[in-house]
Amino acid sequence: MDSKNRHELNPRVSADCVIFGFDLNQIKVLLIEREAINGVEQSMALPGDLIFEGENLDTAASRVLYELTGLDEIYLEQVGAFGDPNRLNNPKDQLWLKAVRQNPTERVITIGFFSLVNMNNYEPQPSSFAKSAAWIPLEDIDELAFDHMEILKASFAKLQHKIRIQPIGFNLLPHKFTLSQLHKLYEVILGRELDKRNFRRKMLKLNLVQSLEERQAGVPHKPSQYFVFNEEKYNELILHGFDNFGF
Amino acid sequence: MDSKNRHELNPRVSADCVIFGFDLNQIKVLLIEREAINGVEQSMALPGDLIFEGENLDTAASRVLYELTGLDEIYLEQVGAFGDPNRLNNPKDQLWLKAVRQNPTERVITIGFFSLVNMNNYEPQPSSFAKSAAWIPLEDIDELAFDHMEILKASFAKLQHKIRIQPIGFNLLPHKFTLSQLHKLYEVILGRELDKRNFRRKMLKLNLVQSLEERQAGVPHKPSQYFVFNEEKYNELILHGFDNFGF
Structure with a gap:
């Protein structure tokens, strides 16, 4: 963003983004680092900033x-x-706001957004006030700037809720994946062990995954079969609803 | 609200409330009427206003x-x-804002909230700028002030989604209800016919309703049995999840 446009910002409303990824082992979150202010290191933060006046x-x-x-x-x-x-009153956060905002003590309401991406496709390229941007393991994150921990927790709760009623987890996986990788994804999101055989049976029964001829190569164990997400079947299921009551 | 406090309002952020009720026949929404401005009648609106600066x-x-x-x-x-x-630029809405707000053209972001209530317990008592407040049938509402139709639609979509995965509909019913009334509620929310026998069987199987000895009195048909919502069973089900995948 050109800094000359900053006077067109809405001083009261911002947007913050929670981007989840999965490295086939753990859930990661895209965070930014900012420059230290007067020698005080700033906590990592969600990518976020004020909205423009005329902007949706x-x-x-x-x-x-x-x-x-x-x-x-x-x-x-x-x-x-x-x-x-x-939400902006932490002294460390105030130090930073005083360096970058015209009205650093002005109350700002933020709108949180979230997304699930295949992180292999997204190499972060930091710019603007982001000194760096990186995928950080969710379980290593225990402090963030502002109220970003709260936004992160609400977003993860939403992910946990949604994955139980919709197969959104596929957005986090590469195009081709093994059932073990899918199983691991559900386990780390739901935070508990899931019986591997039951899981496999349920997934195949829903017809949401389609097997490929191809198998893993160069792995130190018996190579597993690859699967792809069956989008056609998914759209069909959406029409009929994933609801539990079965109406 | 004392009008002397209005200068403590946040000029950029408001809250709007969608309150759903059910009269055992149709879904209703609590709306307010406002005074005409210069002879121009204002559309009905959701109850909503600017937030205060220090207010959650x-x-x-x-x-x-x-x-x-x-x-x-x-x-x-x-x-x-x-x-x-x-969202505030409709000429009729601008007329009203010019009469009540210091900065009528200022952009306002609104936060929508919704609730389900047993409307028998809530007789609206309008005050402040509400000339009247009334329960209006959802299907009769085709125009509201500002972007309130959009907020109403998003709220109803949320209700339709939630009722399929959680038994939230009970909040809309009186303490005692018949299975026919519960069935009707699901039909009007989901917008389609549901086989009565299947519905009854599913509800009883989930153990979410508990039969009373009491039956309807003074009805022109065979009196139906009354049921109450089984909150204990509900809390148990919540712990185990209403999820479709069954993890």
């Missing part, structure tokens, strides 16, 4: 994500608004 | 709802933020 919320979220991390054409879903009146 | 979003929504309709101690769930830059 969705557009703002996409723009901010692109400006800070280079990620483009990502489908972002709104998680909700976060408006604790004290 | 949830608190603001509850306060605004109470001030305009008298409804108190209602659990409000956030639907999301609505921020189309043109």
Whole structure:
């Protein structure tokens, strides 16, 4: 963003983005680092910034994500608004806001967005006030700037909820994956062990995955078969609903 | 709200409330009427207003709802933020904003909230700028002020989604209800016919309703048995999840 445009920013409303990835072993989150202010290191943060006056919320979220991390054409879903009146009042956060904002003490309500991506396709390219941007393991994140921990937790709760009623997890996987990788993904998102045989049976029964002839190569164990997500079947299931009551 | 406090309002952020009720026949929505401005009648609107500077979003929504309709101690769930830059630009809406707001052309982002209530317990008591407040049948609502149709639609979509995975519909019913009334509720929310026998069987199988000895009195047909919602069973089911995949 050109800094000359910053006076066109809405000083009261921002957008923050939670981008989840999966490295076939753990869930990761795209975070940015900022420059230290007066020698005080800043906590890592979600990619986020004020919206422009004439900008839709969705557009703002996409723009901010692109400006800070280079990620483009990502489908972002709104998680909700976060408006604790004290959300910017941490002294370390105030130090940073005083360096970058015209009205650093002004209350800002932020709109949180989240997305699930195949992280192999997205090498972060930091710019604007992001000194760096990197995929950080979710379980290593215990402090973030502002109220970003709250936004992250709400987004992860949404992911946990959604994966139980919709097969959204496939967005986190490479195009070709093994059932073991899919199983691992569900285990790390739900935070508990799932019986491997039951899992496999259920997934195959839903017809949501389609087997390929191809098998893994160069692995130190018996090579597993590759699968792809069956989008056609998915769209069919959506029409009929994934609901539990079965109406 | 004392008008002397209006300068403490956040000019950029508001809260709007969608309150659903069910009269055992159709879904209704709590709407307010406002005074005509210069002879121009205003469309009906969701109860909503600007938030105060030091106020949490949830608190603001509850306060605004109470001030305009008298409804108190209602659990409000956030639907999301609505921020189309043109959401206040309709000439009729501008006429009203010019009469009540200091900066009528200022862009306002609104946070939508929704709730399901047993409407028998809530007789609206309009005050502040609400000339009247009334339960209006959802299917009769085709025009509202600002972007309130969009907020209403998003809230109803959320209700339709949630009722398929959680038994939230019970919040809309009186304490005692018949299975026919419950069946009707699901039909009007989902917008299609549901086989009565199947529905009854599923509901009883889930153990979510508990039969009473009592039957209807003074009805022109064979009196039906009354049921109550089984909250204990519900909490048990929540722990184990209503998920379709069954993990």
